[in-house]
Every structure is written in structure tokens, then in C-alpha cells.
Amino acid sequence: MLRRELLKLLGISTSAASLGFAPTLAIAGTENYPKRLGIIILEGGMDGLASVPPIGDKKLFDHRPDLIDQTMFEINSDFGISSSFENFYSLMGAGEASVVHASAFPYIRRSHFEGQNVIQGGLETPFSTDTGWLGRALAEIGMPGRTLSLSQPLVTRGYSEIETVYPARIHGAKSINQSALEVLSKLSSGSLKDSLMKVEKSISDGTIDLPRDPISLAFTAGQAMAQKNGPISSVIYVRGFDTHAQQGSSGGPHQANLRKLDSIFKAYKEGLGDRWDQTVIMTITEFGRTVKMNGSHGTDHGYGTATLLAGGLLREGTVLTEWPGLNNDKLFERRDLMATVDLRSIMCAAIEATLDIPHEHSSKEIFQDSTISNIGKYLFAS
Numbered sequence: 001m002l003r004r005e006l007l008k009l010l011g012i013s014t015s016a017a018s019l020g021f022a023p024t025l026a027i028a029g030t031e032n033y034p035k036r037l038g039i040i041i042l043e044g045g046m047d048g049l050a051s052v053p054p055i056g057d058k059k060l061f062d063h064r065p066d067l068i069d070q071t072m073f074e075i076n077s078d079f080g081i082s083s084s085f086e087n088f089y090s091l092m093g094a095g096e097a098s099v100v101h102a103s104a105f106p107y108i109r110r111s112h113f114e115g116q117n118v119i120q121g122g123l124e125t126p127f128s129t130d131t132g133w134l135g136r137a138l139a140e141i142g143m144p145g146r147t148l149s150l151s152q153p154l155v156t157r158g159y160s161e162i163e164t165v166y167p168a169r170i171h172g173a174k175s176i177n178q179s180a181l182e183v184l185s186k187l188s189s190g191s192l193k194d195s196l197m198k199v200e201k202s203i204s205d206g207t208i209d210l211p212r213d214p215i216s217l218a219f220t221a222g223q224a225m226a227q228k229n230g231p232i233s234s235v236i237y238v239r240g241f242d243t244h245a246q247q248g249s250s251g252g253p254h255q256a257n258l259r260k261l262d263s264i265f266k267a268y269k270e271g272l273g274d275r276w277d278q279t280v281i282m283t284i285t286e287f288g289r290t291v292k293m294n295g296s297h298g299t300d301h302g303y304g305t306a307t308l309l310a311g312g313l314l315r316e317g318t319v320l321t322e323w324p325g326l327n328n329d330k331l332f333e334r335r336d337l338m339a340t341v342d343l344r345s346i347m348c349a350a351i352e353a354t355l356d357i358p359h360e361h362s363s364k365e366i367f368q369d370s371t372i373s374n375i376g377k378y379l380f381a382s
Contacts, residue, residue: 047254050299
């Protein structure tokens with residue numbers, strides 16, 4: 001049976017059928033794991049100095065005079081936070097959000113493709129693994145699950161029972177002829193039967209007609225994670241942080257993405273409801289941006305950046321850092337913010353706080369590096 005004929009039989013119009021990338025996934029959990037972990041992957045390299053400006057370091061104003069947010073919120077005398085983070089700033093005030101500044105994965109070659117591979121794979125050498133750090137962590141506790149995307153993201157690979165399901169968005173999908181679907185499923189076999197069973201599963205899960213924007217997906221993921229036996233983890237993708245020009249403009253792409261990121265944190269909290277108190281949401285990005293602005297009033301690929309965390313499991317709302325300084329002799333290769341906090345140490349801490357995998361085990365077995373520092377006590381309540 002042709003796909004078009006099948007859709008017509010089920011009562012679905014094909015006139016508005018569309019394909020696209022669904023930037024989220026969910027891993028099925030059990031009530032034995034009540035805590036939740038959300039990962040927001042920022043593609044392109046988020047500018048940590050624009051997101052959380054080190055206003056106490058006077059060199060900041062020398063390096064990027066036209067990229068200073070004049071309406072930023074002040075966290076303390078050392079750091080401000082972009083005015084785009086209105087919700088995140090409020091969460092910090094409530095002790096439900098923190099920033100780890102001058103942080104980065106120990107990757108220094110500034111390639112988007114390699115950088116995304118290492119932050120999702122979790123190993124220092126690009127393309128050295130076909131599994132991801134979250135997938136390996138879930139394998140440690142025996143979690144099966146499903147990914148909502150056309151192909152399984154690297155970050156979740158590592159567990160044989162993870163199923164890839166594409167959440168199609170087709171006009172009329174919410175009014176599928178259930179009787180016809182059940183009859184077809186009983187009469188079918190092989191790949192067609194598998195496909196029809198996936199459709200039935202998507203209907204019951206409410207994933208047959210999901211919106212594709214990251215904010216809506218964060219709310220949907222939060223609602224699913226809030227359930228007693230719901231997913232214990234989710235991943236949201238946000239593209240567009242590779243801002244080589246006009247970065248300082250309030251209407252520019254970088255500020256727009258920061259506002260989107262702020263709304264994603266808000267959507268997660270609204271979707272999670274009471275489960276927010278048992279949750280950690282964190283950002284990861286392949287690298288930061290150059291300290292000095294370029295000739296196009298933007299920034300180029302760099303090294304150190306800022307990692308944002310939110311959720312009720314955080315210890316307090318603060319900026320944690322071993323600040324390296326912005327003097328030229330303190331910069332990485334005299335151009336980038338030096339990373340003094342290994343992103344993997346934040347990942348290990350988040351894994352321990354939510355999945356109860358001890359730091360010593362996750363650093364050695366998941367990230368294959370037992371030298372990763374244990375900073376969990378500084379981030380999360382015991």
C-alpha cells in the first residue's frame with residue numbers, strides 16, 4: 001500500500017504534510033528514578049562573555065566596547081547577566097539557577113563539527129566513539145527509551161533498546177480513523193505492522209502532531225518528565241549561536257537566541273510543575289567566542305564560555321568560577337577566554353545529582369578520564 005493511500009484511509013490530508021527536524025528526545029524512566037535531567041544543546045558556540053558579562057574585569061570594556069549590554073541585570077559587583085535572561089535572572093534570585101563561568105569541554109580546535117561531536121560523545125578525541133555520554137549514563141542504570149527525531153542523536157547513543165521515532169506533523173493527524181488503524185494493524189505484518197504500531201504508540205503518547213520549535217518542545221518534554229513514570233531525561237537543540245556579525249544589536253541573532261534560551265528554561269519549569277524541585281536543566285555548547293569583537297561587530301570561534309544550570313536541585317543561585325582574567329597574557333592563545341572549569345566535571349555532577357551515579361564511576365566509565373574534578377558539592381544540594 002502506498003503511503004499516500006494509507007494516509008487517506010486513516011483520514012489524514014496529505015496536502016499539508018511536511019518534514020523537518022524535531023529537536024528533542026525523551027528517555028523513558030521508572031518511579032525508581034524520580035529525578036530529572038534536561039540538556040539544552042546550543043549549536044554554534046554561545047558567547048559566555050555576552051551572556052554573563054564579567055563587569056568586574058575592566059578589560060572587558062576595552063576588548064568589546066560595542067558589545068556591552070547597557071541594560072544588563074547585575075548579579076554582583078563581578079558579574080552581570082544579559083537583559084535577555086529576565087526569567088533566568090529571576091530563577092537565580094530564587095536560588096534555582098546558577099552559572100559556571102570560564103567553562104568548556106577540553107577541546108581547542110574551534111571546529112563546529114568536531115566540537116559538537118566531543119560535547120555529545122563525551123570523549124576528548126573527536127569521532128572516537130559511536131556512543132554519547134548521556135546514552136552511556138542511561139545504560140549504567142539500565143534505562144530503555146525513545147528518541148523523537150529522524151535519527152538518534154549521538155548524545156543518547158549507547159543503549160540498544162533506545163527506539164527512534166519521528167514525530168510527524170501532518171494535517172489531520174489528530175483525527176486519525178482509529179478503527180481503520182486497528183484493522184490495518186491486525187491485518188498487517190513486517191515493516192508495515194511495525195510502522196502502524198508506532199503510529200498507535202505516538203497517538204497514545206501525544207507525539208503524533210508535536211510543534212517543532214524548541215520552546216514548545218521544552219514545555220512538552222517538561223510535562224512528560226513530570227509524570228510519575230515519565231522520561232527521566234530530555235534534550236533540546238537550539239541553533240544559531242555562530243554570530244560573526246552584528247552581535248551587539250538588541251535585535252541581532254545572538255540576543256534573539258538568548259531570549260529563546262531564557263524562554264526554554266521558563267517552559268521547562270512550567271511543564272515540569274512540582275517535578276521542577278527534582279530537576280537539573282543545563283546547557284552545553286561546543287565552544288565560546290573570541291574575547292575581542294571582530295570588524296563586523298561580532299565574534300569568532302573561541303574557547304571558554306559559560307554553562308547555565310537551572311532547577312530545584314541546585315544548591316544556590318550564583319556564579320561559580322575560577323576567573324582567569326581578560327588581560328592579553330591571560331587569554332588562551334592571546335585571543336579567547338581561558339577555560340578553568342572542565343565541562344565534563346559539570347556533566348558528572350549533574351549525572352550524580354539526578355541519576356545517582358557516583359562521580360568516581362561516571363568520570364572513569366562514562367567519560368573515560370578519572371582525573372575529572374568533582375565539583376558536585378559546589379553546585380547541588382546534598
